[in-house]
Amino acid sequence: MSYFRKKLERRTFSQDRYYILIKRQREGRATFNELTELDEIVNRVPDIRDLVIRENFGEDENETDNPTNNPLNQTPTTAIHPMQHQNLWSRIKNWVNRNFNEQISTTKEKKLAPLF
Numbered sequence: 001m002s003y004f005r006k007k008l009e010r011r012t013f014s015q016d017r018y019y020i021l022i023k024r025q026r027e028g029r030a031t032f033n034e035l036t037e038l039d040e041i042v043n044r045v046p047d048i049r050d051l052v053i054r055e056n057f058g059e060d061e062n063e064t065d066n067p068t069n070n071p072l073n074q075t076p077t078t079a080i081h082p083m084q085h086q087n088l089w090s091r092i093k094n095w096v097n098r099n100f101n102e103q104i105s106t107t108k109e110k111k112l113a114p115l116f
Contacts, residue, residue: 014045 011019021038024030030038042052086094 012045014041015048017041018045018048 018038018041021030021034021041024034025038042049
């Protein structure tokens with residue numbers, strides 16, 4: 001009957017407190033002080049921070065179980081271009097063009113009243 005026992009899991013105090021506070025937050029019973037403590041734990045403990053990042057911004061476990069090699073299951077991906085930093089002159093040029101175009105577009109919309 002010993003094979004029915006749950007495996008022991010070693011946790012630090014911070015990990016244990018994190019799971020308690022997350023449970024209270026999801027149930028909607030967490031106080032402001034508990035949410036502040038949760039924020040401090042996430043910022044202080046690198047393992048918990050990685051866990052939070054993977055849970056919130058990583059792929060779900062359910063998505064990794066689905067086979068994606070089948071062409072029917074693949075979703076079209078959009079190309080992600082890295083952000084290129086602009087030098088000073090290109091930023092000034094873009095700013096002038098933006099302001100000049102806005103001024104022209106607003107003057108076209110204004111209708112002049114007839115003089116007579």
